[in-house]
Amino acid sequence: MLHAFTAGTRGLARMGQETPMAPGSQIAHALWIDLYRPLDSQIAAVEGLGIEVPTLADMEEIEISNRLYREDGSDFMTVVVPGQTPDGRHISGPVTFILTPARLVTVRHHAPRSFETYPERADRSTAGCTSPERIFLGLIEEIVARQADLLEGIGRGLDSVSVHVLGDASPDELQHALGEVGRQGELLGRIRLALLTLERALSFYDQTLATHPQGKDLHTIIKGQIRDIGSLAVHGDFLSSRVSLSVDATLGMINLAQNTTVRIVSVVAALFMPPTLIASMYGMNFAVMPELDKPWGYPFAIGLMIASALGTWAFFKWKDWL
Structure with missing residues (x-):
C-alpha cells in the first residue's frame, strides 16, 4: 500500500488512495510517502521520483553501515520498531526512513501503531509538520511516545501479576502468571531494541545538520528526543529487574505449592x-x-x-x- 501525505489544516492530509500511482501523479507533491508492504508498481512509482527503495532483505541487514548512511544527498535510516503483522502477530520489524530535501519516504513491512496515529496529530508534535525534516522528527517523537505507553502497560501488567502471585493463587493461575511475565519480558526486549536503534538514527541525523538552514532548531529538538529515549531506557532497565523479580517470585510460589504436595x-x-x-x-x-x-x-x-x-x-x- 502507498499512503501520500501533505500538510493540512490540521495534522497531515492524505493525498491518495491505497492504489498504485504513476510518477507524474500527485505523490510528486507529497511531503511524506509511506510504503507499507508495497507492490512492485508502487515501488516503481516512488523510484520514478529518484528515490531508491530498499528491499526487506536490505532493511534486515544488521551492519550499522547498511542501516545508517547518506547517499546522493538523502539520508537512509533504518530502525527496528514493535508492530503487528497482517495476521495479528506482534513482532519487531525494520522501518526505513529515507529523508530527502523534498520529502520523507518510509518503508515498512509490518504495522507499528505510531504510523496510524501520527497523521492526525502531526501538527501537535514538538517539531510540527511543515517540512520533511520536521515530519521525520515528529514521527520519531510519536514512535518514542508509543514506546513510553508500552512501558507503562508492562508496568501495569507486572503489578497485576504480582497481586495474583503473592495472593492465594492456584497452580493453574501461577502457570498463567509465569506465561504473562514471559510475554511482558519479550515485549520489553523489543522496546529496548527500538529505543537503541532510534537513538542511533537520531545521533546519525544530528551529525548531518551542520549545513542545514534549520540545523540549530532541529538540533534542539533532536537533543530533547535523545534525552527522552535515555529516560525510557532507564525505565526499561527498572522494568527488566521487575520482570526478573516476578519470574523468581512465581517460580518460588510454584515450588512452595509443589513442596506442599510432596x-x-x-x-x-x-x-x-x-x-x-x-x-x-x-x-x-x-x-x-x-x-x-x-x-x-x-x-x-x-x-x-x-x-x-x-x-x-x-x-x-x-x-x-x-
Whole structure:
C-alpha cells in the first residue's frame, strides 16, 4: 500500500488512495510517502521520483553501515520498531526512513501503531509538520511516545501479576502468571531494541545538520528526543529487574505449592510404613511363630498395625508436620 501525505489544516492530509500511482501523479507533491508492504508498481512509482527503495532483505541487514548512511544527498535510516503483522502477530520489524530535501519516504513491512496515529496529530508534535525534516522528527517523537505507553502497560501488567502471585493463587493461575511475565519480558526486549536503534538514527541525523538552514532548531529538538529515549531506557532497565523479580517470585510460589504436595505424599507414605513393617514380619515363613496358633493372633496383628499408624500420625501432629 502507498499512503501520500501533505500538510493540512490540521495534522497531515492524505493525498491518495491505497492504489498504485504513476510518477507524474500527485505523490510528486507529497511531503511524506509511506510504503507499507508495497507492490512492485508502487515501488516503481516512488523510484520514478529518484528515490531508491530498499528491499526487506536490505532493511534486515544488521551492519550499522547498511542501516545508517547518506547517499546522493538523502539520508537512509533504518530502525527496528514493535508492530503487528497482517495476521495479528506482534513482532519487531525494520522501518526505513529515507529523508530527502523534498520529502520523507518510509518503508515498512509490518504495522507499528505510531504510523496510524501520527497523521492526525502531526501538527501537535514538538517539531510540527511543515517540512520533511520536521515530519521525520515528529514521527520519531510519536514512535518514542508509543514506546513510553508500552512501558507503562508492562508496568501495569507486572503489578497485576504480582497481586495474583503473592495472593492465594492456584497452580493453574501461577502457570498463567509465569506465561504473562514471559510475554511482558519479550515485549520489553523489543522496546529496548527500538529505543537503541532510534537513538542511533537520531545521533546519525544530528551529525548531518551542520549545513542545514534549520540545523540549530532541529538540533534542539533532536537533543530533547535523545534525552527522552535515555529516560525510557532507564525505565526499561527498572522494568527488566521487575520482570526478573516476578519470574523468581512465581517460580518460588510454584515450588512452595509443589513442596506442599510432596510433603503430603511423604506423610501418607510414612503413615503406612509401620503397618507395612508389621505385616511383613507376620508374613515371614518361620517354623515357630507363637501367634499363628492363637485365635486372637489375626485381630492382634490388625490392631497392632492400626495402633502403629495412629501413633505415627500423633507424632507428626505433635511435631506440627501436619
